[in-house]
Amino acid sequence: xxxxxALFNYTLRLGDTSLILAQRLSEWTxxxxxxxxxxxxxxxxxxxxxxxxxxxxxxxxxxxxxRSADDLAFFxxxxxxxxxxxxxxxxxxxxxxxxxxAFIDCFDLLFYTELAKSKDSVLAGIAAKSVKEITYHKRHxxxxxxxxxxxTEESASRLQHAFDELWQFTGELFEMxxxxxxxxxxNIAVDLATLKPMWEKEIQELLREAHINIxxxxxxxxxxxxxxxxxxxxxxxAEMQTLPRMHPTAKW
Amino acid sequence: MDTxxxxxxxxxxxxxxxxxxxxxxxxxxxxxxxxxxxxxxxHSEIVGMLPEGNWITRAPSLRAKLVLLAKVxxxxxxxxxxxxxxxxxxxxxxxxxxxxxxxxxxxxxIFNYPTLTWADIGAIGWxxxxxxxxxxxxxxxxxxxxxxxAMVRICKEESFHQRQGxxxxxxxxxxxPEQKAMAQDALNRWWFPTLMMFGPxxxxxxxxxxxxxxxxxxxxxxxxxxRFVNQTVKQVEYLGLTVPDxxxxxxxxxxxxxxxxxxxxxFKNVIKGNGICNKERLAxxxxxxxxxxxxxxxAEAYGKKQPEKEAA
Numbered sequence: 311x312x313x314x315x316a317l318f319n320y321t322l323r324l325g326d327t328s329l330i331l332a333q334r335l336s337e338w339t340x341x342x343x344x345x346x347x348x349x350x351x352x353x354x355x356x357x358x359x360x361x362x363x364x365x366x367x368x369x370x371x372x373x374x375x376x377r378s379a380d381d382l383a384f385f386x387x388x389x390x391x392x393x394x395x396x397x398x399x400x401x402x403x404x405x406x407x408x409x410x411x412a413f414i415d416c417f418d419l420l421f422y423t424e425l426a427k428s429k430d431s432v433l434a435g436i437a438a439k440s441v442k443e444i445t446y447h448k449r450h451x452x453x454x455x456x457x458x459x460x461x462t463e464e465s466a467s468r469l470q471h472a473f474d475e476l477w478q479f480t481g482e483l484f485e486m487x488x489x490x491x492x493x494x495x496x497n498i499a500v501d502l503a504t505l506k507p508m509w510e511k512e513i514q515e516l517l518r519e520a521h522i523n524i525x526x527x528x529x530x531x532x533x534x535x536x537x538x539x540x541x542x543x544x545x546x547x548a549e550m551q552t553l554p555r556m557h558p559t560a561k562w
Numbered sequence: 563m564d565t566x567x568x569x570x571x572x573x574x575x576x577x578x579x580x581x582x583x584x585x586x587x588x589x590x591x592x593x594x595x596x597x598x599x600x601x602x603x604x605h606s607e608i609v610g611m612l613p614e615g616n617w618i619t620r621a622p623s624l625r626a627k628l629v630l631l632a633k634v635x636x637x638x639x640x641x642x643x644x645x646x647x648x649x650x651x652x653x654x655x656x657x658x659x660x661x662x663x664x665x666x667x668x669x670x671x672i673f674n675y676p677t678l679t680w681a682d683i684g685a686i687g688w689x690x691x692x693x694x695x696x697x698x699x700x701x702x703x704x705x706x707x708x709x710x711x712a713m714v715r716i717c718k719e720e721s722f723h724q725r726q727g728x729x730x731x732x733x734x735x736x737x738x739p740e741q742k743a744m745a746q747d748a749l750n751r752w753w754f755p756t757l758m759m760f761g762p763x764x765x766x767x768x769x770x771x772x773x774x775x776x777x778x779x780x781x782x783x784x785x786x787x788x789r790f791v792n793q794t795v796k797q798v799e800y801l802g803l804t805v806p807d808x809x810x811x812x813x814x815x816x817x818x819x820x821x822x823x824x825x826x827x828x829f830k831n832v833i834k835g836n837g838i839c840n841k842e843r844l845a846x847x848x849x850x851x852x853x854x855x856x857x858x859x860x861a862e863a864y865g866k867k868q869p870e871k872e873a874a
Contacts, residue, residue, distance in 0.1 A: 329624075333619060336618045336627075336631055337618075337619060339615050339618055339631065339634050340611035340615035340634060340638075340850075341615075341849070341850040342854065343850070343853070343854025343855075343857035344857075344858055345608070345641060345642055346642070347854075347857070348611075348638055349635060349639060352634065352635040355631060356628065356631050356632055356635065359624070359628055359631065360628060363624040363625070363628065366624070379624055380623045380624055383624055384622070384623075456864070457860050460864050460867060461859070461860025461861065461862075461863045461864040462856065462859050462860050462863045464859070464860070465856060465859070465860030465863075550619060552620055553621075553622035553680055554623070557738060560622075560737050560740070561737060562622040562623040562625075562626050562680075562730075562733055
């Protein structure tokens with residue numbers, strides 16, 4: 311793998327993760343638990359979708375084979391998608407959506423803060439803009455986790471259930487491959503190993519406040535770095551890609 | 563002051579084109595009429611999120627997805643300003659919400675029509691928002707201050723949506739033959755329901771007279787409908803599409819188009835709850851509300867515990 315290929319893979323991974331998360335979050339639009347929260351969550355989906363679009367545009371440019379960001383989004387199959395497994399998980403109830411968001415917001419704030427220092431100026435620029443947005447997203451999701459953990463018996467039990475489903479997908483966020491190794495050497499990529507202890511500390515603190523116990527050991531799922539996913543992704547893509555696939559020559 | 567004196571002040575304000583503000587005296591009928599109109603408008607924005615939201619996950623390009631998501635969010639925002647404007651007339655948000663969820667309150671019937679293809683999203687922006695703007699531009703000058711100010715803000719965003727809708731339809735009309743057919747099909751299905759949005763014909767409009775007198779409305783349903791047709795036919799022609807009305811004809815004498823009336827029986831039927839989506843729309847709102855109950859309860863319980871914590 312040369313460094314251009316590594317940069318393409320890396321940017322695609324980040325773009326896919328943002329796009330699939332935004333796709334999931336936007337399922338809530340019009341169906342939120344109350345109007346103000348519906349608006350807030352849609353706003354978060356918009357930020358993340360905007361970031362995904364910028365990243366995929368950059369990935370298309372790096373690849374230089376004439377594919378556009380839309381081609382990358384709408385004409386790749388399940389095995390060619392590299393989003394983190396956690397973002398494709400179903401929304402479930404609001405506790406699950408918010409806990410997934412808290413795990414990701416915490417990761418993203420650490421990650422994009424570092425990526426803003428990347429030697430690659432495009433990635434650094436996208437990251438710097440994202441940091442401002444993620445700071446707000448994290449405040450939002452963290453405050454819901456505290457409310458759920460300390461709200462009613464029902465909210466605490468729903469939060470525990472969400473944790474039991476989602477925790478196994480958090481380990482993969484820190485997995486590194488040859489792509490990372492190549493780009494870390496060039497001061498382009500973030501060394502995920504350095505983020506892990508910081509993420510764990512913040513999440514442990516949040517979960518302690520929300521009265522959730524983290525088990526000593528959990529088997530952590532992985533696969534997305536190789537394009538191996540849960541069964542959800544196929545349905546997400548089927549829905550998302552239907553129109554462009556039906557009308558492959560059309561412009562929208 | 564006795565009631566007659568209050569009424570005199572109120573009438574004088576209307577005559578001078580001054581705004582009526584929440585703390586001003588107003589006739590009970592005026593208040594009732596406004597609560598009905600503003601809350602229905604708010605409900606329409608909220609229910610209106612559903613037919614368009616239906617296509618967010620299937621929008622065919624990243625840009626189209628961003629635009630649609632932002633548009634649906636704007637509609638939720640409009641609902642929020644309008645609920646606030648209605649609250650200033652002395653009704654609570656819970657009362658309004660309850661009226662919507664139990665089917666007691668009305669909302670714009672147009673949202674009981676289904677969005678079957680992607681072209682419907684363009685058609686809603688172009689035609690439905692276009693018709694809404696025609697109503698709403700007039701409401702920017704309505705006599706009730708909070709409503710008028712909410713409408714100024716809403717109109718700006720709606721004009722933007724209408725341009726986006728027209729742009730989306732333009733892509734289809736000048737796109738592949740399949741896209742063009744999709745655009746024509748959407749126009750065929752949305753044309754008459756859009757004409758219905760201006761309300762029943764003047765000869766049968768029970769609420770218009772007072773509304774005009776109070777400057778809550780400023781033009782009649784038929785005047786607005788005529789203006790909409792005159793404006794939209796030119797756009798349809800530019801797009802190379804056909805208005806689905808074989809009686810459409812330019813009338814030189816009135817400097818406007820003659821056109822067929824919508825099917826008012828259908829209109830009444832959809833208002834009565836018999837549109838293909840009436841039950842689904844209401845069920846969706848009820849589902850979101852009931853599934854959100856534990857979230858709202860958790861937030862409330864947590865909120866109550868906070869002062870205790872601080873005190874401890």
